[in-house]
Amino acid sequence: MSATSAIRTRRTIWRKMKSDLMMGVTVLATVITLLPLFIILAYLFAKGASSLNLAFFTHMPAPVGEKGGGMANAIVGTLELIGLASLIGVPTGIGAGLYLAAHRGGRLAAAARFGADVMMGVPSIVVGIFAYAVLVRPMNGFSTLAGAVALAVIMIPLVTRTTEEMLLLVPHELREAALALGVPAWRTTLWVVARTAASGIATGAILAIARIAGETAPLLFTAFGNRFWSTSLTEPISSLTVQVYTYAISPFPDWQRQAWAGALVLTTIVLALELGVRWVTRGDTRVAR
Amino acid sequence: MAEILEATHDNVGVAARPARVGSFRVHLFGDRFFNLVTLLLTLVGLSILVGLAIALVVDSSPSIRAFGWSFVVSTDWDPVNEKFGALPFIYGTLVSSTIALAIAVPLSLGVGLCLSEMAPAWLGRRLGFMVELLAAIPSVVYGLWAIFVLGPWLRDHIEPVLGKALGFTPLFQGPRVSVSMLCAGVLLAIMVVPYIAAVCTDVFRAVPQSQREAALALGATRWEMVRIAVLPYGLSGVIGAIMLGLGRALGETIAVAMVIGNSPQISASLFAPSATLASVIANEFTEATSTLYLSSLVELGLVLLVVGLVLNVVARALVLGATQRRFEEDN
Amino acid sequence: MAEKLVARHLSAYFGQTRALHDITLAFPANMMTAIIGPSGCGKSTLVRCLNRMHEVVAGARTEGEVMLDGEDIYAPGIDPVQVRRRIGMVFQKPTPFPTMSIEDNVAAGLRLNGVALKRPERDRIVERSLRQAALWDEVKERLRRPGASLSGGQQQRLCVARALAVEPEVLLMDEPCSALDPISTARIEELLLELKANYTIVLVTHNMQQAARTADLTAFLYTGDLIEFGETRQIFTNPARRETEDYITGRFG
Numbered sequence: 001m002s003a004t005s006a007i008r009t010r011r012t013i014w015r016k017m018k019s020d021l022m023m024g025v026t027v028l029a030t031v032i033t034l035l036p037l038f039i040i041l042a043y044l045f046a047k048g049a050s051s052l053n054l055a056f057f058t059h060m061p062a063p064v065g066e067k068g069g070g071m072a073n074a075i076v077g078t079l080e081l082i083g084l085a086s087l088i089g090v091p092t093g094i095g096a097g098l099y100l101a102a103h104r105g106g107r108l109a110a111a112a113r114f115g116a117d118v119m120m121g122v123p124s125i126v127v128g129i130f131a132y133a134v135l136v137r138p139m140n141g142f143s144t145l146a147g148a149v150a151l152a153v154i155m156i157p158l159v160t161r162t163t164e165e166m167l168l169l170v171p172h173e174l175r176e177a178a179l180a181l182g183v184p185a186w187r188t189t190l191w192v193v194a195r196t197a198a199s200g201i202a203t204g205a206i207l208a209i210a211r212i213a214g215e216t217a218p219l220l221f222t223a224f225g226n227r228f229w230s231t232s233l234t235e236p237i238s239s240l241t242v243q244v245y246t247y248a249i250s251p252f253p254d255w256q257r258q259a260w261a262g263a264l265v266l267t268t269i270v271l272a273l274e275l276g277v278r279w280v281t282r283g284d285t286r287v288a289r
Numbered sequence: 290m291a292e293i294l295e296a297t298h299d300n301v302g303v304a305a306r307p308a309r310v311g312s313f314r315v316h317l318f319g320d321r322f323f324n325l326v327t328l329l330l331t332l333v334g335l336s337i338l339v340g341l342a343i344a345l346v347v348d349s350s351p352s353i354r355a356f357g358w359s360f361v362v363s364t365d366w367d368p369v370n371e372k373f374g375a376l377p378f379i380y381g382t383l384v385s386s387t388i389a390l391a392i393a394v395p396l397s398l399g400v401g402l403c404l405s406e407m408a409p410a411w412l413g414r415r416l417g418f419m420v421e422l423l424a425a426i427p428s429v430v431y432g433l434w435a436i437f438v439l440g441p442w443l444r445d446h447i448e449p450v451l452g453k454a455l456g457f458t459p460l461f462q463g464p465r466v467s468v469s470m471l472c473a474g475v476l477l478a479i480m481v482v483p484y485i486a487a488v489c490t491d492v493f494r495a496v497p498q499s500q501r502e503a504a505l506a507l508g509a510t511r512w513e514m515v516r517i518a519v520l521p522y523g524l525s526g527v528i529g530a531i532m533l534g535l536g537r538a539l540g541e542t543i544a545v546a547m548v549i550g551n552s553p554q555i556s557a558s559l560f561a562p563s564a565t566l567a568s569v570i571a572n573e574f575t576e577a578t579s580t581l582y583l584s585s586l587v588e589l590g591l592v593l594l595v596v597g598l599v600l601n602v603v604a605r606a607l608v609l610g611a612t613q614r615r616f617e618e619d620n
Numbered sequence: 621m622a623e624k625l626v627a628r629h630l631s632a633y634f635g636q637t638r639a640l641h642d643i644t645l646a647f648p649a650n651m652m653t654a655i656i657g658p659s660g661c662g663k664s665t666l667v668r669c670l671n672r673m674h675e676v677v678a679g680a681r682t683e684g685e686v687m688l689d690g691e692d693i694y695a696p697g698i699d700p701v702q703v704r705r706r707i708g709m710v711f712q713k714p715t716p717f718p719t720m721s722i723e724d725n726v727a728a729g730l731r732l733n734g735v736a737l738k739r740p741e742r743d744r745i746v747e748r749s750l751r752q753a754a755l756w757d758e759v760k761e762r763l764r765r766p767g768a769s770l771s772g773g774q775q776q777r778l779c780v781a782r783a784l785a786v787e788p789e790v791l792l793m794d795e796p797c798s799a800l801d802p803i804s805t806a807r808i809e810e811l812l813l814e815l816k817a818n819y820t821i822v823l824v825t826h827n828m829q830q831a832a833r834t835a836d837l838t839a840f841l842y843t844g845d846l847i848e849f850g851e852t853r854q855i856f857t858n859p860a861r862r863e864t865e866d867y868i869t870g871r872f873g
Contacts (some may be wrong), residue, residue, distance in 0.1 A: 019510035023407055029399025030416060033486065036479050037423050040434050047437075096328030102327070105678070109434060112331045115338045121601025122341065122594060123540025125567050129590045132574075133344040153341075156334050177779070178716040180673055181729035181786055182705030186323035191732050195719050214427025217542040217567070221574045241429050243545075248433040256437070263430045274425045278418075 041267070048264030051257050059241075061227055067254045071262050073229050077144075078266075080230070081223060081239055082213050084148035084196025089155030090205050096156070097163025098203070102189060111145040113164075119157040127153050128218035136222055142236035151212040158211065162204025166197040203277050210273035216241035216268065240266045342594070349588035351580055360588060366553035366569075368578070373585035375592060377520050377553045381470070381563040383594075385545065386538040388474025388559070393482045394531055400482070401489025401514060401527075405496075416488055424483035432547030435476045440467035440548055443475060448560055459557040468550035471559040476548055477538050485534035488608055492526030493519055495612045526611025532604035542567035566593045623687075624649035624820040625670060625790055626709070630684035632665050632674055639665045641844045642684070642806040647790070647837075652812060652821040654835035654852065656828055658872065662844040663824045670822065672700040688790070705729075708788035714775035716767030716782075719835035723763040725778055726750060729786040742863040745785055747843045753809045773804020780811065790820045797830065809834050828868065832856050840864045 055070050062069030096112065103109040131150035136142055170193050178188040194201070218227075223237045225246065230237035240262055247259035352360065352373060363374025398418065404413045448465045455461045496519050504514040520527075550562020551572050564572075566589045577583040625647040632640040640662045647653045655663045668674040669682050672693060685692040693703045694730050716725050726746045730737060738746070746763070750756040755777040759770070767778060776796060783791065793812070795803040812821060812834055831838050832852060839849040840863070848855060848864045859865045866872055 015510050019512035022512040022515075023403075026399040026407060028405035029396045030403045033396050033400050033482050033582065034416070034419055034423070037419060038427075039438075040426065040430065043438055044430070074382055092330045092333055095327045096334045099324075099327035099331040102324075108328075108331070108335075112335050115335045117605055118598055118602060119334075119338050121536050121540075121597050123542065123567060123597050125540070125542045125570050126345065126590045126594045126597075127341070129348070129570070129574075129587055130341040130344050133348050133587075134340070153337055156337065160334060171715070173711060173713050173715045174717065176673065176676065178717070178728070178732065179676055179710040180671065180704055180711070181732070182701050182703075182780065183729065183732045184320055184701050186320045186730050187734075189323070192717060196717070199718070210425060214425070214429070216427070216429045217571055220571055224575070241427060244433060245429045245543060245547070248429070248436055248789060259433055263427075263433050265429055267430050270425055270427060271422065272424065 044260065044264045044267055045204065047257070048262075049258035052264065056261055058259070060229070065252060065287065071238075071240065071243055071257075071265070074238040074240045074262065075265065076268075077223070077226070077230060077238040078213060078240040080144060080237060081147050081151060082209055083217070084233075085151035085155060085212055086147065086205070086209055089152035089208070090159055093154070093156045093159025093205070093208070094163050096160040096202060097167060098189065098194065100160065100164040101167035101193075105163065112160075113279035116157040116160045119153075120161070123217075124150075124154055124215055125217040125220075128220060128222055131218065131222045139234060141234070142222060142224035143234045144223055144230055144237040145233045145258050147219045147237060147239070150218035150222045151215060154218065155208045155212055155216065158208040159205050162207070163197075163201050166200030166204065167193060169200065170196045199281050203281055206273055206277040210270050210277075211275070214241065216245050220245075240269075320478035328425055345587060345591045345594060349584050349591050351584035352588045353584075355581060356585075360585070361592070364555060368573075368582055371456075371579060371581050373581070377555050377567070378564055378566045378589060379592070380555045381549065382539055382565040382567070384559075384563070385470055385473045385477055385549065385565055386535055388442050388471065388537060389477035389481050389538045390531065391536060392475065392478035393485055396478075396482050397485035397489050397530070398527070401493050402519070404486075404490045405493035405578070406511070406515060406519065413490075417487065417528075420483045420486050424487070427548075428480065428541060428544040431476060431480055432544035435472060435544065437550045439476060440469075440472045443467075443469075443472050451582045452560070460559050463558040463560045465560050466550070466562065468548050468562050469560050470549060470563040473545045473549040473563070473565075474559070476544055477541060480541060480544060481534045481538050485530045486536050488530035488533060489523070489527055491529065492523040492608065492611045495526070496522045499594070523611055525607045528609065529604045529607030529609075532600050532607065536600040536604060539593065539600070540597050542571050544588060566590075622649045622741065623647070624670050624689065625822070626685075626687040627666070627670065628685040629836050630666070630669055630682065630686060632662070632682050633680065634677070635679040639844050640669070643841075643846045645839055645846055645849060647820055647822055650816060650818070652816050652823055652834060653837040653839060654823045654825055654831035655839045655841060656825060656831050656867070657796055657841035657847075658867065659826065660843075661841045663826075663841055664794050665844075666841065667709075667794050667822060667824050670790075670792055671709055672703050673709065674688050675700070692820040705786055707790040707792060708786060708794050709794065710776070710779050710783050712798050714772060714779050714799065714830050716770070716775050716778050718766070718768050720767055721764045722759050722778060724769070725767040726781045726785050728782055738805050746781075749781040749785040749788050752815065753777045754807065754814070754816065755781055771804070773807060776800060776808060777811065780808075784815075786803040788819070788823065791815065793821065793823045795826060798826070805830075813847035828856075840867060842867070 016154070024116065041225050043197055055068065057070060057075065058072050059068070060069035060073045061071070100113055127150050130153065131146045135146035135149055139146070174196060175188055175193055178192040183192070219239055219242050223242070225242050226236045226238040244259050244262040244266060247255040250256065309548055356363070356373065360373065361375050361379070364376045365372040365374045366377060367373070404417055408416060444465045444467045448471065451461045452465070500518040500522055501514055502519040509517060546568035549564060549568055551564050551568060552562040553564050553569065556563070570586050570590055574586055577586055623646045627643055627645045630640060631638060631644045643666060655666060657663050657768045665674060672684055674680050674682055682694065686694060688706065711820045717728055720728060724731070726749050727737070727742055730745070747756060750759065755774060758774060767775070770778060797808050800808065809830065812823065823831070823835060835852045837850065838855045839853045840847045840855065841864060842863055848859060855864065856868060859868060
């Protein structure tokens with residue numbers, strides 16, 4: 001082997017090594033990134049599972065400093081809040097999505113599309129301030145309604161965007177075929193286009209629900225919290241997220257223990273929604289991933 | 290959209306079909322009604338945004354009037370004497386986000402490259418999904434875990450090392466507690482990586498195969514191909530991803546509030562407690578006793594809103610540009 | 621020959637661009653008229669003007685008249701939806717509605733319009749339409765299966781059945797066989813020859829041999845103008861215009 005080809009080979013070997021090293025670094029980065037996922041889930045189970053007994057799911061919180069009690073009202077509260085928020089947010093989001101998909105041009109549509117994108121960048125605590133200003137102060141008190149509205153405000157842009165995207169994925173030939181049959185435009189949009197995009201739209205809505213189920217900040221001064229059952233929409237209401245937050249930062253070991261249990265329940269709900277919706281639509285080519 | 294004209298009964302010829310195909314009057318109404326309903330719902334969405342901006346400006350006007358621009362540079366946060374300034378929180382927000390990005394950006398680039406270049410398609414999808422799950426974990430759960438696991442671990446294992454090695458800088462001096470700027474920064478990094486990584490993966494996947502092949506055909510190694518073809522092509526998208534991540538970090542409230550210590554002081558050391566714009570709002574909103582106090586908190590929210598919005602809009606434009614390019618090239 | 625559908629001084633625009641120039645053309649009843657011409661000559665545009673589908677595209681408009689049994693479908697006050705129920709259309713790409721079964725697809729034109737049909741009535745219409753489309757024997761055992769589970773040629777015949785279920789008087793076929801294999805193409809052509817007896821058919825095709833095989837009359841379009849129109853035999857053996865002859869003999873297109 002001549003001297004130059006020896007150098008060339010050495011340099012090639014070094015370049016190859018460097019390439020392998022760098023690509024190995026990217027793999028390391030991926031491992032480091034995914035590590036917290038498993039660590040957190042492991043801790044949730046380790047520290048929370050043992051506290052999940054019947055009492056946890058059926059009792060309300062015990063008075064400060066006392067042991068025992070549960071998060072029954074918090075769990076129900078979360079369900080109520082996301083239920084009410086979805087009632088407001090999902091139809092509004094889907095309706096707006098239908099409008100945007102039908103009006104590709106148009107100034108109002110462009111403004112609304114931009115607005116939805118902008119809303120997605122608003123920190124959720126600021127949404128809480130908005131709901132406070134608009135509902136809590138005029139009504140002179142914290143309420144379930146205020147909390148649900150805050151959550152709905154977070155949901156609407158998400159549902160709007162995914163609905164529009166899913167509707168646009170439907171091939172335009174389908175719409176034309178329906179129109180050519182003499183089906184009016186609105187029926188075509190609902191019963192042909194939206195129906196074809198239905199599973200994608202539903203996926204978007206459920207993922208938005210999963211997102212708001214995990215929100216705490218907007219509830220801090222809207223729904224606020226309640227040691228007991230909330231009996232009307234104008235009363236403050238407890239929620240899993242706020243309860244976990246309150247317990248976690250408290251100095252009481254028993255509350256901290258329950259915080260882990262609550263966090264486990266909360267994470268299970270959220271992950272079940274995320275995984276569930278993807279599992280159900282697993283064969284569906286119409287749902288973009 | 291087809292023109293919808295007024296149908297009259299004179300069209301006996303064209304419209305004369307047996308009633309079984311439906312009255313032609315009904316669907317005209319249907320089209321109009323449908324359009325109206327969707328329009329109204331869209332207006333609702335749009336007016337929420339406008340209303341939000343207005344509400345924030347209106348509610349922060351007492352403190353805007355009282356403090357003017359000095360609000361942004363004052364370090365006083367004195368509820369008792371009703372003197373409020375945003376600087377400690379702006380500082381806390383900036384520093385914690387900087388730490389978060391310093392850790393998250395290299396990691397995210399690595400993840401993005403690994404998923405788009407290294408992993409076979411099926412593995413890339415599954416790993417990408419797991420990264421998405423990280424984003425789905427509620428922030429209060431992150432905070433809880435950080436209070437009891439991450440914080441103590443940093444305090445007991447990492448901070449001593451940093452203190453010894455880099456203790457000559459004021460960044461790593463002082464007593465070590467489990468709630469600190471450093472803990473908040475690291476936690477934010479963990480929470481923000483999924484967002485930046487997901488966008489980076491999309492951006493890198495959008496690089497046309499022809500670019501990669503051109504580099505490889507020249508004899509480049511994998512890493513050289515990435516450096517020459519993938520990274521430059523995806524640069525604007527990556528910047529957009531970083532800005533999206535920054536926006537996310539700025540707005541993260543609960544997890545940060547749980548581990549940053551909530552002390553409205555500016556201190557050089559990362560080991561010391563601090564506070565961010567979002568965390569102080571979360572902590573003190575329900576305790577704000579006076580109008581000026583509340584209004585100052587709302588003004589902090591306004592600052593947060595404006596910065597978050599600007600970042601988000603610019604970031605989206607960058608990312609859209611980067612991922613559109615492949616579509617155009619391939620077509 | 622009674623004239624079922626007549627286009628008079630028809631022009632079509634996409635925004636400022638004029639795609640059809642002052643076309644006057646008569647389609648006799650119960651006959652098949654083919655429209656041929658090179659790509660981009662306006663064949664599809666012309667046919668889409670005949671059932672008011674052209675205006676569905678943003679910025680598109682028409683000038684002139686199209687008379688169905690003597691009445692202008694573009695007259696003010698005429699509802700395009702009603703027009704499309706009398707003039708049906710089958711597109712180039714078979715588009716069964718993916719969320720519907722075969723029988724639901726066939727009945728779609730009626731059900732989507734809210735026409736309440738009792739089960740036996742609906743089954744009767746579905747069977748009749750599928751028989752007319754020469755698809756009944758192949759699918760009668762699996763009417764509940766999704767429409768998308770059929771082969772390309774079957775899907776296209778399903779689209780024909782779907783169009784027929786609404787009982788139109790005219791059938792517009794916009795290159796219905798372009799996306800199909802030769803065997804399916806042959807079956808569709810057979811089908812069209814059968815349907816001719818009860819319907820007026822307008823067939824757009826880029827395949828001259830198809831026009832020569834199936835159509836009674838042929839119109840040749842070139843860059844938005846009607847160049848020649850007459851009996852198919854005459855067009856293909858003794859064209860009057862030189863452009864027609866050039867196209868037929870393959871000098872361009």
